[in-house]
Amino acid sequence: MRRFGQVIRIKPDRIEDYERIHAAVWPGVLETIRACNMRNYTIFRHGTFLFAYFEYIGSDYAADQKKMAADPKTQEWWSHTDPMQEPVEGSAEGEWWTNMKAVFHTD
Numbered sequence: 001m002r003r004f005g006q007v008i009r010i011k012p013d014r015i016e017d018y019e020r021i022h023a024a025v026w027p028g029v030l031e032t033i034r035a036c037n038m039r040n041y042t043i044f045r046h047g048t049f050l051f052a053y054f055e056y057i058g059s060d061y062a063a064d065q066k067k068m069a070a071d072p073k074t075q076e077w078w079s080h081t082d083p084m085q086e087p088v089e090g091s092a093e094g095e096w097w098t099n100m101k102a103v104f105h106t107d
Helices: 012-022 027-035 061-070 072-084
Strands: 002-010 038-046 049-056
Touching: 002 012, 012 038, 012 072, 027 038, 027 061, 027 072, 061 072
Parallel strands: none
Antiparallel strands: 002 049, 038 049
């Protein structure tokens, strides 16, 4: 299992919308997340920063991410959520959610 922490900004005027739609994520999106071997997916908010945590249990992360990106229901979901977000300063070119470096963990 591999742990991921990611960060992105949310536009201040879209916080309420973002939290509202995430209170009832579409079942098809949840199915795709699970089918792509992601578990314990959580998004936290602090001001205008969103922090995502998930555990990846698959063996080919790149292939599973391509599978997720190809899913029509997930694409539709992203068409709603992406305009609410913006990459953080220092993100690589084309990077949306920025992977964070793990510095501590304990079970």
